[in-house]
Amino acid sequence: MRSIDAQFGLLKAVRRVSLTVEAGETRALIGANGAGKTTLLRTIAGAHRPTGGSIVFDGTDVTRVPVHRRVEMGIALVPEGRRLFPGLSVEENLSVAGGHRRGGYWTVERVLELFPILQERRRHRAATLSGGEQQATAIGRALMCNPRLILLDEVSLGLAPRAVAGVYESLRTLVSGGTTVVLVEQDLSRALSVASRVTCLLHGEVVLEGVASELTREQVIAAYFGTYGATAVGATS
């Protein structure tokens, strides 16, 4: 049973969020810009220290565990903006992540199989890749860590629709393989199509959570923009 349980105190961007994700689940984190989604993901990955609360991964409290150790434990993040190593080739970007690999399915060859477009570009420097290729590499790099939990931050951002479709295709493979996925996604329909459960954040707080197929579009939009419920969030500071 793999689950993360994250509870945060007053982080600047995230307030008192409590989140429980079950093993094998695909959770979509949605919300407007500035809602705190990236911060939340980074905190789970360990790049951010919560000011309060705890993160429990598969029964272990990882709140104080440094980033690279969390990777060894099975958490991998595909950061916003991809953050590839520009001077390294595609292959190097992949293998450098595999260095401390926790033994598992994914190897450089298998990742390249998953993303055939990278095959011919494998020796090219990451800085020369197109957006879609970069995104594929970034996901592949996270896969090289053989994660049990993979966190994806805005993978469709800045990509042409066809590239996005390709990315989400590969996500399906992941999901069917049993990996737990938490993804942040601006594109609501995509998010709802691939996720089993949805959590919506607004101003750093959870305003909606539920099974994707059971939520109505109206509910989601209301939560997204904060017109849900009695508290008039409105346009305050």
Add this chain to the structure above:
Amino acid sequence: MIHTRSAQLAGGFHVQRWTRLSVGSGVATLALIAFLVIVPFLFGADVTQQLTTLLILVILAVMWNALAGYGGLISVGQQAFIGLGAYGTIFLTQHGITPYLAMIVAGLIAGVIALPTSLIMLRLRGGQFAIGMWVVAEVFGILVSLDSSLGGGTGISLNGLDQYAPGYRQAYTFWLTLACATLLLGLVFLLLRRRIGASLQAVRDDEDAAASLGVNVVRSKRVLFVVAAAGCGIAGALYLANTLFIQTPSVFGVQWTAYMLFMVLVGGLGTFEGPILGAIIFYLIQTQFGDSGAWYFVGLGGVAIAFALFLPNGIWGAIDRRLHLRLLPVGYTLRTAAAPPPAVAGDAAGKPPPLAMEDQP
């Protein structure tokens, strides 16, 4: 009623530049300066000379802090200008200019030379700038030592001051130093109060962000660079007047940077009052331990490291953090309509001006 240009903001807040405390300190400072002026009449030449040394250290500390604390430019080569000021004075007096005038001119010349130097040096940032300045200092030192009329590498004395009787010489030197120190401090103070001060701190905190806001980064730095050079140049000239004999290796030596670094780190990097405090502390340490040889320097270095790591804001910075003490009004203070001080202080040490307009207890 204490009041200078407080802008009225919505919600009954107003921005004040002079707090009661800073006005008090301003008055105290003026009184101190007045007192210092008459020191030569009250005490002997020895005391006067010691005080001159102290004031020279203050100048150096303030200049280095202006560069590093406000401009983010850590220079390991200010001794270039110290040497220029000292040797410039020698040169000018050799050509018939009266010594005290020569000192001022030499200082200004150092500032002038800093201008083209800045065109090259300000292309560099961080550590590259630091060592680059060191190279510049070495070059100036070598060039001067190659000139035999300036004593080659073996040193030279300032002769023109013989015309004054010893007691008077010390006094004149002291007054000139006092005047220069006051002027330079005033100049730095003014620089910080005006737009250039805020833009410099923005640059120090995040250069790229500042540039994107239209801050003319290079120009702000250049102003600082030239002022610091002139200040160090004057300090060098005054040092010569105080000690009468200089040598290229020592007057262009990097130990000057060590002293300035120590004073500013211990006193408080990026604060206005910090370097002054640091200079006083350093002066006391110097007089007490200066003859202890190598261990003295080891101690200096060790203390500097300790401060850099653990107390990066120096002593004044630490006090400032706790008590929001700002003796001289270089920053802005936000006040609610009714509340008396202390309020949240925006300040010259790089903390952003307060955005949260909460009520203060």
Add this chain to the structure above:
Amino acid sequence: MTWINVLLQGVLLGGFYALLACGLSLMFGVMRIINLAHGDIAVVGAYLVWVIVNQTSISPFLAALIVLPVMWIAGYAMYVLLLERSRRAGQLVPLLTTFGLAIVIENVLLQVFSPDVHSLGSTAGGLATASATFGGVSISALGSLTFGTAVIVLAALQLFLSRTNAGREMRATAQDPDAAQLVGINARAVYARATAIAVAIAALGGIFLAIRSTFDPSTGPTQLIFAFEAVVIGGFGSPWGTLLGGVVLGVAQVVGEQINPQYAILFGHLVFLAVLASPRGGILARRAGEA
């Protein structure tokens, strides 16, 4: 001396400077730290070898085999104890702490060893003075050895960075430490390793310095300046740039010396400043150390 000889001497001297510069460049490339104590660390290496050679009369090259691992460990210690905190404290703090460290090292050496000037030249078994002559061109044995060592070290470093996993991790961490951590790279270990390598190579440079000329506690800063000049002239990018920079610096100095012995170092400085002033110089500051 004929100009060929002058040029050759300059090139060989350049090898020495490249060796000195290597560690400085590495630390900057990986961590963006300019180690102001770099020259003094080289001198420490020289002193350690000198002590061993004095006590045991073995060749300085053998003594180096003992000193280098010691300095390697010292490099680790330096990172963990001093540089890590400095790095986290801000961009400029490492400059302040390494400068403080430089002062401390110099004066401890002064206290322990006195200001006396020493040299290891006599202990190198004739190597310091040997030279071969080919058709009017004289090549010094020591110069060649130094140059050769520099080339080997630089090549080894290049191979390390491009072929080994640890090297790739180092490049990755240099380019994006945040992302590197996120893929499981222990950035702290990478930085410590880089420091250790830099310190060890610096010590090696110091040992060669001791053999080719004299040293005393105050020799450090000059070596730092030379190393820095070599890196700037050659560009902060590749190890081979460092070699080129060293060679240009060496040639400049030797040429200056031919004109007037007092001009030797000055010429090096002037070339450095000229490179900075040139259009190329503006690019240097922007260049990330992409190894």
